[in-house]
Amino acid sequence: MANTNIRRVRTTDLELVDKLVAIQRVTKVTKGGRHFSFAAIVVVGNANGIVGYGLGKAGEVTDAIGKGIEDAKKNLVKVPVFRGTIPHEQESKFGGARVFIKPAAPGTGVKAGGAMRAVLESAGIHDVLAKSKGSSNPHNLVKATVAALLELRDAYTVAQLRGLPMKRVFNG
Numbered sequence: 001m002a003n004t005n006i007r008r009v010r011t012t013d014l015e016l017v018d019k020l021v022a023i024q025r026v027t028k029v030t031k032g033g034r035h036f037s038f039a040a041i042v043v044v045g046n047a048n049g050i051v052g053y054g055l056g057k058a059g060e061v062t063d064a065i066g067k068g069i070e071d072a073k074k075n076l077v078k079v080p081v082f083r084g085t086i087p088h089e090q091e092s093k094f095g096g097a098r099v100f101i102k103p104a105a106p107g108t109g110v111k112a113g114g115a116m117r118a119v120l121e122s123a124g125i126h127d128v129l130a131k132s133k134g135s136s137n138p139h140n141l142v143k144a145t146v147a148a149l150l151e152l153r154d155a156y157t158v159a160q161l162r163g164l165p166m167k168r169v170f171n172g
Contacts, residue, residue, distance in 0.1 A: 007078035009077060016050075019045075020042055020065060021114070021115050022115065023039070023065075024040075026038065026039055038061050041053065041055050041115075045122025045124065049080065050076055050078055079150065084126040086101060092148035094144035095144075096137065098133040101120070102130070104129045107127065108128070110125065115142050115145070116142075120145070
């Protein structure tokens with residue numbers, strides 16, 4: 001199912017903070033011995049509804065992280081954040097990773113594991129309950145979490161799509 005409500009963002013005038021989700025050492029065995037390289041998955045965001053992820057590969061860890069940050073800045077998207085949480089529950093999957101995110105009351109905090117936590121905190125979501133099922137592969141978890149955030153719709157968007165005033169959206 002193609003997602004039609006992707007909201008791309010340009011990096012100009014944004015204060016982005018990066019978080020390293022996972023670093024992986026990859027070994028290529030050749031006739032001359034072992035050759036090591038590194039792959040890093042990085043999440044960047046402005047903690048105000050904008051988030052992106054990227055993958056960097058290089059012979060050194062710092063170079064891989066730098067490439068990951070540059071890749072993440074090219075893939076920024078806008079997600080709806082409503083009073084520090086998300087507007088509604090959402091499920092999503094990518095590969096073998098399945099994620100479930102649910103809004104939480106103020107003061108709850110980010111109840112999420114590793115890769116999901118990095119994405120949610122970078123997006124500026126402070127109160128959320130999250131569960132990952134299936135694969136714990138950080139690459140697929142990050143992609144599934146971003147996909148879930150992109151499927152979220154706030155009340156204003158729903159009102160515009162239905163051609164209704166805001167009061168009718170809630171009172172049906």
